[in-house]
Amino acid sequence: MPIVAPAESAPGPGPDFPHTTGRVEDARLLAGRGRYIDDLPVGPGTVHAAILRSPHAHALVRRIDLAPALRSTGVVAAYGGRDIAAVLDAFPTIVRKAPPYRAVATDRVRYVGEPVAVVLARDRYAAEDGIAGIDIDYAALPAVVDPDLACRPDAPLLNDESGSNVVWRQQYRYGDPAGAFDAAARVVSLSLTFPKYNSTPLETYGVIAEYLPESDGYQVHSNFQGPFSLLPVMARALRVPENRLRVIVSQDIGGSFGVKAMIYPYMALIAASARLSGRPVKWIEDRAEHLLASSSGTDRKSTLEAAVGSDGCIHAIRVNIRENVGAYLRAPEPSCVMRSLTTFCGPYRIEHGEIDACCVLTNKLPTGLNRGYGGQQHIFSLERLVDRVAAEMDVDPIEVRRRNFLKREDLPYRTTTGSYYDSGDYVGCLDKLRAAVEREAWQAERQRLRDQGHLAGIGFATGIHSAASNIGYVTLALPPDDRRRANYNAQVRDR
């Protein structure tokens, strides 16, 4: 009998998943048998890197003297920004106006903690001693950290060429927002500030890199979480095709939360150092470096307006976003703005919208992924707005949400921005939450706290949790004409 596997697809959701207690990963981890980046064996001749970082928020680097480091015991090599630039270009980005973002600054530093030199030594202690000896002559420049101040004409410029700290700006219009605002019974507005913060995984960044002269390629071990769309970004900067940059992710990663996507400049830096020195190079970020100079989410200033009907239904919103991406706009930014753009209506039937968004450079740590990536910024904006609508229209905050929610029978629903909401029961979900809060007697608890002299309050928020991103959303950052051009790819600016 011929053996042919029947061509079976996988219709329907499939069988129930077997119940399991604990995780199959746990036994190994709990027994101390995890293999994190710092546990990996290193090859003979491996040297250890320490990174000298700028103490200035904004300064010209006039002169750098590496000689004292090279005289330091155990030091094998020391490289300034220009040395590294001999084998490592600036990282490409889709935003043409963005100033070059390099793994090590060359002639100018733009945030405290920016790498300015790297020292390789027989061990990390010797490497740290080495960087302590490096002498750099800085000429300090005025700094700016607030995105609104950075937008003013008299603000210190991070990028002299463009004449503005606004490196990216796009306006988006969906539906007929002007008509909806003309027809509104009331316009509710507010201005918001969302902070810059991070995720502090237990394990910091780590890289072990080697240059492979036989193939003119690199081998890089790292606790990189992806997205692997950043691999071409690294390969381009290292001037090799993608298949000459072998990335090996350590078997275990001690938390990532988005921040471990932004290890990529260090992967490239350690790889470049390996090439220059002809030695395998290992670098484990310390906690101080991580807090100062790894990555963070963006801080955002925004103003919002809602066109509200007399029944409390929101028909349109206008959003103005000033996104602070720090000292450089680096890939995958400005996706922090894009990620929530096409869900600007949240779970509500808001069919008209206008979004005016820009990314602003300031003298702060550059940004990147942080769990939620734009979601927390946008949900904060939208939910504060909805609470304000409830207050101004004198409607209960839960009731105003119920009125504005898309209903179960409305889904699947194509938002005015093109997102395709698959399914859901927002009213039912919120009712279940309210029932839980009532069952747990939160109102009584709030009253008890108030009776004791505390200030106490109960608040609600709802939101859309989009998942499994379409990489196409990133290109919303480009004008439609640029997006369609076959040759429009991320560019290396200053090769």
Added chain:
Amino acid sequence: MPKSGIDDFAHIAIDPSGRIRVQIGTAAAGQGHATATAQIAAAELGVRVEDVDVIDRVDTEVTPWTITTGSYASRFSIVVAAAVRRAAVKLNAQIRAIAAHALDTTPDRLELADGAVHFKERSNRSLSLRQLAGMVQWNRGEFPLHANIQLHVSESYSAPNLASPDAENRVNAAVTYGFMADAALVAIDPRTCLPRVLRYAAVHDVGRAINPQLIRGQMAGGIVHGVAGALYEHCDYDDSGQMLTASFMDYLCPTSAETPRIFVDHHNVPSPFTELGTKGAGENSAMSAPAAIASAVEDALAATGAHIDELPITPGTIWRLLHEAAS
């Protein structure tokens, strides 16, 4: 070049001892992807979770990968899980085809359960996966040469409904859209103005839970991450650009002492667009908690009429709002 889509792969095999081995590449960092993968494979192949070995590794020279590979945007339960499921379904079919030859029947009369291939109708004839793997490994000559006898299959999954943005800037930016409803109870000490989140409740739609325990863990972590953004963590700088929060003395990472009593529940509506009905679960209240907590603090300060329009909400902010209201 226009860009669109998201996809990933899974490889699944039976080793000579009859154990199932699944290979994925997610660059995981503690999410429990191996556990969920083992559950999906076990469900489709009729074996126990502990009979599945999962190798989750990315090595771009050795393992398959795509531009969208990685652990971000809550993609595992939608993309990688679907690839695992497809690979397992395909291996299931392959196993039945091989077993049909050995048992002199047709694949449609067979099913996999309890680590063996059985007849759907009651019969005392069956073939354990160990026997089947052993036959193929050690006695390959008994099978027809032209037959497609492989105990390993690869599958990929590419999500539907995703195109590049159109000329009007419209794009479906994700495969699936879950929903979150959160509530926070906040108390503020009137003397120190210190806010505390005492209770937090979250009811989310994750479509379908592969592993409810893992999702509860994700949600607890997301809530604490959101509490951090609302009240504690801040990369703060002075006007000259010096960072003021460069150590854990100043960068306030919440600990168990700052963690509220957490209530978590679900109100799931399976996604019609994803292979398993799943939606995302990885980011959850990390996105919604800052808004819920701001709302709760505003309620706590309702007597003052103050608005909470800025995070983090520090004791200093609350003191200022209280004193502005008093004067």
